[in-house]
Amino acid sequence: MKWLFKAVWLWLDDRVGISVLLKPMKHIAPHDAKWWYVFGTATMIAFIVQVATGVALAFSFIPSSSQAYETLVFITNDAPFGNFLRGLHYYGASAMVLMIGAHMAQTFLFGSYKFPREMTWATGVLLLSFTLGMGFTGQLLRWDQTAAWSVVVAAEQAGRVPLIGNALAHFILGGETIGGATLSRFFAIHVFVLPGIMFAFIGLHLWLVLRHGISEPPVAGKVVDPETYRKEYEELLEKSGRPFWPDLAWRDVIFGTALILAVALLAFFIGPPALDKPPDPSVLDADPRPDWYLLWYFALLALMPAKIEGYLMILVPLFIGMLLLITPVLNHKGERASSRRPWAIAVVLLSVIMIGSLWIAGQRSPWSPNFQALPLTEKVIGASSGPPFAGGQLFHDKACLNCHLIQGFGGRRGPDLTYIGDKLTRDNIVIRIVNGGGNMPAFGSSLKPQELDALVAFLESRKRPIRPQDQVPPAQK
Ligand code: HEC
Structure with missing residues (x-):
């Protein structure tokens, strides 16, 4: 029996080249790349969950303004495991954003973005922006009162951007007002455009990881010098490197499994956000609020004085994006250990505190109308x-x-x-x-x-x- 398996495997492997394809799994990595290094794989696992659940949702979802809501009601209430599936897709998105955040914080604190991994970092920053784009476009596909109003609010705000505001609002809505064209447009971006770009960039990101290797855990006092770094890294791998599979990958397997389990438990016991009423543009009785990972930005805009909001709406993300992209260019050598780069710790802490407090402000959203106001006495x-x-x-x-x-x-x-x-x-x-x-x-x-x-x-x-x-x-x- 055993010889049969072996013969089949050898034949398949010879004709298809499976072991060549799997070879990258065996690439040699620093032996002490341990638990801090699991967040990248975890992000990818969350992405795979999103692709699988997204395709399953697309089997039943009809992106038309007259039917989208009905199909979602069907998925939620009648389709077998439909509600669970929506939950997986919803919490999977949150997991992916969280894991990207952790992955970025870790590579930033470890100075992994320095020479020669500048482009690994830069492609990662682009992947972050695509992921947030997925979150934004995905929310509208829920096509209920809240989802539709969130997009109307976003378009209204985009309309205030100087010069290009009208064109931008027009592009977001696919016309002058929210309607079928908006939904088609968001659907196309959410299931074709962005995932296509993301597959390409994930491939590039992984290729770069293989090309430059996983950064070794930093040691205070051991500086990156572009002249000698590559040689030192190779010597390190020769001395103590281990193949990623199976010596190092088991941690990724454990963490990734725990992540999927957490998403599944949340999806099963808490479930996806309940569907609101179907969208009706004539009723302003909605509480338009984006999902949590965009809420802080929404809060930032709402708290800003209206006069400069238009400028900042475009400038703030552009500025943060540029800053992230050029971080490794400005700072590509020297110390990697965060104990020698206290400002790096400060940047991460400040970002977390800022996003956290804006998020709390967004939760309270004092700026949206208060529909519960009682008559004055x-x-x-x-x-x-x-x-x-x-x-x-x-x-x-x-x-x-x-x-x-x-x-x-x-x-x-x-x-x-x-x-x-x-x-x-x-x-x-x-x-x-x-x-x-x-x-x-x-x-x-x-x-x-x-x-x-x-x-x-x-x-x-x-x-x-x-x-x-x-x-x-x-x-x-
Ligand atoms: C959707 C929310 C909203 C509703 C509803 C609303 N307002 Fe306003 N109102 C505002 C905002 C925002 C401003 C500030 C506009 C600006 O100058 O940027 C404002 C400004 C004003 C001002 C000028 C205040 C100042 O200090 O200059 C008055 C007066 C006013 N509103 C009265 C009313 C009255 C009366 C009603 C009901 C008939 C009403 N508003 C309904 C949002 C609203």
Whole structure:
């Protein structure tokens, strides 16, 4: 029996060349590349999970605006393992982003990006941007209220980019408004364009890993000198190198299996985000928020003053991307150990803290309208009859309160209007309400004249109470 297997294997191997294909698995690597080195393989394992589950989802998903939502409901509720599959794809995406983050932090802290591995790092940075692009395009395919609104918000924000804003918004939406064309476009990018590019770049990234080898764990005081590094590395491998498979790869196998298990457990017990209502552009009753790995950027934009937001929206990612790309060019030799590069530790810590706190801000998202605002009480309105009182009620009924605060009640998307009567004249208040502007919708066409009058009367009455000690005594007038 054994000879039969052997004969079949030898024949197949001779005709197909399997052992040649598997040879890279045996490449020699530093023997002490241990647990810190598992994140790259883990990223790739997460990517494979995404490809497999993505293809399975595509079997049932129809990227048309009239059917996408229905097919997702079908996948979620009726298809065997459908909900589990959506969960795998959802948590797989998160796992992939987390693993890329860990992989980048590790190669950065170990100075692995230095000579001769500059291009290994650079292709990795590009892979990060493609991965985030996958996350962004994937969210719309969920095609429910939240997903659709997130993209509308993104397009609105992109529309504010100077010069190219309109073209950019037009490109994102595939037209003037969100619709079938948007969905087709996101689907094509999500399943053809980006995965195709990613396969190519993962291949290139792996080729470079083989070409330059895995960096040896850094030792303080042992500097990278482009003149001698290659020779030293080869000597090191000759002295103590081990074949990646099987001597070193078992750690990757264990960690990768644990990762898949964690994703599967989350998918099974918690499940994918529940589908929201189907998208309806006429209902602004959504909480458009991207998934967590893009939330921090969304928060950054929302917290920025509206005037510079347009510039920063493009400049911030461009700047971070450029900085990451040129890191190995600026800094390609010298110490690798992070104990001798304290700034490297600071950069990683600062990035984590910044992304973390922006993420928390994004969770609270004080800038999106507050749809739970309750009507103002007579006490807050400061009147129980007449136009100011009617205006105070309209302020809730016309949804002004969703975006504006009055004495701490309402939403925070727009400015606090508690004391707006001190700041704006009657005419200016009218102009603001009728014309809108900035993120304020124009209400000119949706308010009857007497409603506008009542609203203005209410806002005009919003003045800081005069405290007794501020009153000017009559005698001194
Ligand atoms: C979708 C959220 C939103 C809604 C709804 C909304 N506003 Fe606004 N409002 C804003 C924003 C944002 C601004 C700031 C605009 C800017 O200048 O950039 C603003 C500005 C204003 C201002 C000028 C404030 C200042 O300090 O200059 C007034 C007055 C105002 N809104 C009244 C109203 C009234 C009355 C309603 C209801 C009829 C209303 N808003 C509904 C978001 C909103």
